Amino acid sequence: MRLAIISDIHEDYGSLQRILGRIDSKGYDKLICLGDVSGFSLPFFRYENTRNASACLELIREKCEVIIPGNHDLHTAGRIPRHSATFDFPPDWYEMDPGERLALGKDELWFHDNDLDPGYSQDEVDFLSTLQEYCVLDTPDYNILLSHYAYPNLSGFSKKFYTWEKEFRAHFDFMQNLGCSVGFTGHAHPRGFYRVTPDGFRHFSYRALEISKFPSILGIPPVTRHKHRRGFCIFDTASRKVQIIKL
Secondary structure, rough: OOOEOOOOOOOOOHHHHHHHHHHHHHOOOOOEEOOOOOOOOOOOOOOOOOHHHHHHHHHHHHHHOOOOOOHHHHHHHHHOOOOOOOOOOOHHHHHHOOHHHHHHHHEEOOHHHHOOOOOHHHHHHHHHHHHEEEEEEEOOOOOOEEEEEOOOOOOOOOOOOOOOHHHHHHHHHHHOOOOOOHHHHHHOOOOEEEEOOOOOOEEOOOOOOOOOOOOOOEEEEOOOOOHOOOEEEEOOOOOOOOEEEEO
């Protein structure tokens, strides 16, 4: 099975169109989105005149067989994540004043209230509300865990990013409990990609790589043009070959 995997679009319609065109030219069996279709703020992103959240979501809904919500998507839908690292969200989180949320989250959580309004219709918000926070994909030889980020911060609300293998132990345990040997994540916006095994964390530039060790976690680049990191992933489950391709 040939998987095409994208993540972190952040309402960048032009980049999404270009990357989907490249993916179509490569060929695939399933197209997967690992979240954050939504989420645009200034001055973090600089394409205000060309952003289009609804057009991005329409393309994703049309083309992707699996869609995982990211932290910005869940915030847009007013959903509290089921897996939220060490932070205990109050049940009335989205009814609270933004200042109260900021004070409670302190430096631990991303403050999504800085996002510009994506302009979604109620149908689009309702759709985001139905998405599951992770997916287990069956293949003939092994199972694959698809998530926005790493357990227990599966949806990426916590500001903490993991940069060495011991920080991924909980995610490896989560994969084992679900019977998964390979995991794909987005959220971190790497320039290129990273691969994690229980023995080590390593960052790579845009290139091809064969997965030779199980379990393995791969963090893929974003679609958005932020800091010129645009890219996507093609994964052949039979040969275990990963291609991370730069736009």
